[in-house]
Amino acid sequence: MMATLLVSKNVLLVMSLTMCVTLQIMVGVVSGRLLDNTKIHIMNNMSHPFTMHGLFRDDNGFHTLQPGESYRYVFYKYPLWNMLWSLTFHWNGSEYYKYNIYDSRRDSCYQYNCYWQIIEDGPCQIVHNYTEPLCFSWNY
Numbered sequence: 001m002m003a004t005l006l007v008s009k010n011v012l013l014v015m016s017l018t019m020c021v022t023l024q025i026m027v028g029v030v031s032g033r034l035l036d037n038t039k040i041h042i043m044n045n046m047s048h049p050f051t052m053h054g055l056f057r058d059d060n061g062f063h064t065l066q067p068g069e070s071y072r073y074v075f076y077k078y079p080l081w082n083m084l085w086s087l088t089f090h091w092n093g094s095e096y097y098k099y100n101i102y103d104s105r106r107d108s109c110y111q112y113n114c115y116w117q118i119i120e121d122g123p124c125q126i127v128h129n130y131t132e133p134l135c136f137s138w139n140y
């Protein structure tokens with residue numbers, strides 16, 4: 001009886017210690033930059049509108065961007081797992097182009113902001129220390 005009591009006391013002690021440590025880690029993660037908002041900015045650099053579509057949390061809509069217009073997706077980047085997220089683009093007379101607009105292993109968004117400018121040939125990424133956008137082909 002006594003032994004059982006001691007054991008369960010120890011278990012309780014270990015459990016509360018574990019919770020304390022976990023809470024501290026969570027507070028550290030939230031107050032640090034690890035769980036900051038990541039923003040994907042997408043701009044229409046064509047002379048006509050386009051529509052993009054992608055399943056993205058509660059945002060599963062179609063977004064039509066006029067020439068020069070931008071749209072911003074906001075999400076939390078979780079440091080412990082990889083994230084891959086694609087969008088489908090099309091406009092009048094084009095194919096449906098699917099592109100991985102965010103890949104946590106590929107993209108290191110400067111200060112949690114990723115910038116894309118969409119042209120006919122494909123998406124162009126603004127890398128913070130490049131002066132020119134880096135353009136990719138749709139089907140690469």
Ligand SMILES: *[C@@H]1O[C@H](CO)[C@@H](O)[C@H](O)[C@H]1NC(C)=O
Binds near residue numbers: 045117119124133
């Ligand atoms: C897209 O448009 C912006 C604003 O006009 C311009 O600064 C940028 O160079 C353009 N990017 C491309 C890839 O054409």
Ligand SMILES: *[C@@H]1O[C@H](CO)[C@@H](O)[C@H](O)[C@H]1NC(C)=O
Binds near residue numbers: 092093
């Ligand atoms: C798409 O292009 C065709 C041919 O130029 C035009 O007749 C039609 O109105 C356009 N549709 C839209 C939705 O802009």
Ligand SMILES: *[C@@H]1O[C@H](CO)[C@@H](O)[C@H](O)[C@H]1NC(C)=O
Binds near residue numbers: 129
């Ligand atoms: C640009 O930034 C990347 C990562 O932020 C860094 O690895 C690279 O050395 C930088 N290039 C220049 C020319 O500063």
